[in-house]
Amino acid sequence: MDIFLQFLGTTAFATMTMGNFIMIIIGIIFVTLAIRKDYEPLLLVPIGFGVIVGNIPPIPGMGLSVYDEGSVLRYIYFGVSQGIFPPLIFLGIGAMTDFSTMLSNPKLVLLGAAAQIGIFLTLLGALFLGFSPAESGAIGIIGGADGPTAIFLSSKLAPHLLGSIAIAAYSYMALVPVLQPPVMKLLTTREERLIRMPPPRFVSQREKIIFPIAAFLIASFIAPGAIVLIGMLFFGNLLKESCVTERLANTARNAMIDIVTILLGFSVGASTQAQTFLTPQSLLIFGLGALSFIVATAGGVLFAKFMNLFLKEKINPLVGAAGVSAVPDSARVVQAVGQKEDPHNFLLMHAMAPNVAGVLGSAIGAGILWSVLVN
C-alpha cells in the first residue's frame, strides 16, 4: 500500500499546478489553430505538442524535462540553447529562396530595411519597461518577424527569456494575416492600393550565382555579427543556384530543414514550463511582440509611400508591409489585401523582393545587436 501511495505521489495528478494546466490548454490551442485554421502548422504543431509535453510535471530526481541534467529533452534543447538550429534552418531557407524578384527590382530591398524599425523601437520599449539592454535586444528582435533569428539572438543575449521570445515570435508570425491588414489599410488610400507594378525583368543564372557571394561579403563586412545566419542563408542559396550541387540543395531545403524544424519546435515548446514561462515578464514580452509587428508593418508601408515621392514608376505601398520577413506569409497578405481592391492586380512576386530583403535586414539587425550588447 505504501508503495502504491508513494507512486500516486509521483503522478501528474498529484504534482500538477494550475500553471501547468493553463500551459497545456495553450498547447492544445496551438495545435487546434494549426490544424483547423492552418496557422503555420509546420511550427505550431511541434511547438504546441512540445508545450503539452513540457508541462507534465517531472518526477524529482528523474531527468525528464529540458532543464534536468542528462535528460533526452535537454540534449535536443541543446541545439536551441546553443544557437545551433537557427543557422541550419537558414541554410534550408537559402536553398529554397529565389532572389530573382529582388534582383530584378533592387529598390525594393530598401523596404526590407525600413521594416526593421520594428526591432529598434521595440528595443526602446523594452528598455522603457525596465528590461536590461541585453534582454531588450533579444525582445526587440521579435520585430524582425523571423523565428530562427529571434531564437538565435535570445540564446546569445537572454537565454532565460528564450521560451517566451520564441513563442511570441512564432505566434505573431502565425498571426500575420490578422495583424497586418488593418495597419496596411489604415496607412494607404484606395488609389495607392490599386497601383499596378510592371512585371519583373528576366534575371540570368550568372547573376543568381554571383549575388549570394557578393551580398554575403557586403553584409558580413558591415555587420560581422551576422556571418553565422547570413553565411548559412547565402551558402544554401549558392547550393541552389550553382546547379552543380542539386543533391545538397535538395537535402538542405527538404529533409534537413524538416528535421531541424521538428527538433526546434518541439524542444522550444517543451521549454515553456509554467514555472519559468508564466511570469509577468512573458506578458510584457507578448505585448511588445504585438507592438513590434505593427510598427514593422507600418515602417515598411510608410517608407514605400516616402519612396513614391521621388519615383516616376510608383510602388504599391502595400508591398512595404512584406518588409517584415515572415516569409512568405507577409507577401501572401500583401497579395490578398491588394486583390481585395483589384482582383487582377498580382502583387505576390513584387512583395517577395522586400520579403527576402527583410530576412537579410533582420539577420543583419541581429548581428548588430549581438555585437553591441553581448557584453
Added chain:
Amino acid sequence: MSYDNIIAGNGIGISITGMLIVFSALILISLFISMLPKLLPALEKLFPEQHHHGAAVKKEEDHTPILAAIGYALYCKKTGTLPKK
C-alpha cells in the same frame, strides 16, 4: 518603467546606429544589384560561359500537351460532353 532606463541603456544611440547600419548594408546590396547587369558583359569577356562536368541546368519542360488535355477536360465538363467511365 522610466525614460531614464532608455538613456541608461544607451537605447537611442543603439537604435539609430542599428537602423543606419541595416540601411547601409541593404543600400550597398541594392546598389550592387543595380550595377550587376552592367558588370556582366565585362565578366563575360573575362570568363566566357562554358559547359562544365556538373549537372546541367534543367530546361523548362514543355507543358503544352498537359495544358491542352486539362483545357479539353474543362471544356467537356462545362459543355456536359465529358465521356462517362
